[in-house]
Amino acid sequence: MSMATGWYNIAKERLAKDTLNFTTDTIKIILIGTGYTFDPDHQFVSAVVSNEINATNYTRKTATLTITRQDPNDRAVIIVAQPTYTNIGGTTDSTIAGAILFKDTGSDSTSPLIACLDLSPSTITTNGSSITLTFDQTNGNLRLS
Numbered sequence: 611m612s613m614a615t616g617w618y619n620i621a622k623e624r625l626a627k628d629t630l631n632f633t634t635d636t637i638k639i640i641l642i643g644t645g646y647t648f649d650p651d652h653q654f655v656s657a658v659v660s661n662e663i664n665a666t667n668y669t670r671k672t673a674t675l676t677i678t679r680q681d682p683n684d685r686a687v688i689i690v691a692q693p694t695y696t697n698i699g700g701t702t703d704s705t706i707a708g709a710i711l712f713k714d715t716g717s718d719s720t721s722p723l724i725a726c727l728d729l730s731p732s733t734i735t736t737n738g739s740s741i742t743l744t745f746d747q748t749n750g751n752l753r754l755s
Contacts, residue, residue: 614648614726614728615725615726615727615728615751616648616650616725616726617650617724617725617752618650618651618652618653618722618723618724618725618726619650619651619653620653620654620722620723621722621723621724621725624713624722630713630722630724632675632677632688633675633677635713635714636672636713636714637672637673637675637711637712637713637714637724638670638671638672638673638711638712638714639670639671639672639673639690639693639709639710639711640655640658640659640662640670640709640710640712641662641663641668641695641704641706641708641709642658642661642662642663642706642707642708642709642710642726643661643662643663643704643705643706643707644705644707644733645661646658646661646707646708646726648708648726648728652723653722653723654718654719654720654721654722654723655710655712655718655719655721655723656718656719657723658710658723659718663704663705663706663736664702664704665698665699665702665703665704665736666697666698666699666700666701666702666703666736666738667695667696667697667698667699667700668695668698668699668704668736670714671693671695672714673690673691673693673711674690674691674693675688675689675690675691676688676689676691677689678750680749683749683755684755685753685754685755686753686754686755687749687750687752687753687754688750688751688752688753688754689745689746689747689748689750689751690711690727690745690750690751690752691745692742692743692744692745692747693742693743694740694741694742695736695740695741695742695743696740697738697739697740698736698738698739698740698741699735699736699737699738699739700736700737700738701738703735703736703737703738704735704736705733705734705735705736706729706733706734706735706736706741707728707729707730707733708726708727708728708729709726709727709729709743710723710724710725710726710727711723711724711725711727712724725751725752727745727751729743
């Protein structure tokens with residue numbers, strides 16, 4: 611597996627064309643397993659869904675995003691709120707290696723990917739407990755500079 615935190619090219623294009631809006635679009639999170647290799651050329655959820663985890667009580671979550679300008683660092687950052695997955699796993703468990711943000715259009719074949727967030731150096735194995743993904747709440751996980 612080769613995971614990385616990075617933007618998908620389709621998201622960069624849609625940001626430039628103003629067809630991706632973090633404040634008005636529905637942005638969701640897919641949890642992915644250890645078999646996924648990040649490819650910035652992947653375009654839609656349908657390209658990554660085979661790597662989505664399969665665990666009891668798992669559902670895709672709507673992401674809460676905060677966009678902040680950081681003048682001292684000459685950038686804007688996108689902070690992803692830390693989602694909690696309640697009682698995930700147990701009967702069916704899975705290992706979570708990363709999270710993918712995407713714009714939800716209602717169809718995997720037309721929902722564009724935004725970014726892949728690598729959870730390394732560790733992974734999370736579900737076991738029926740609740741888990742909270744930890745994202746950088748100061749400097750964000752996604753940066754525009």
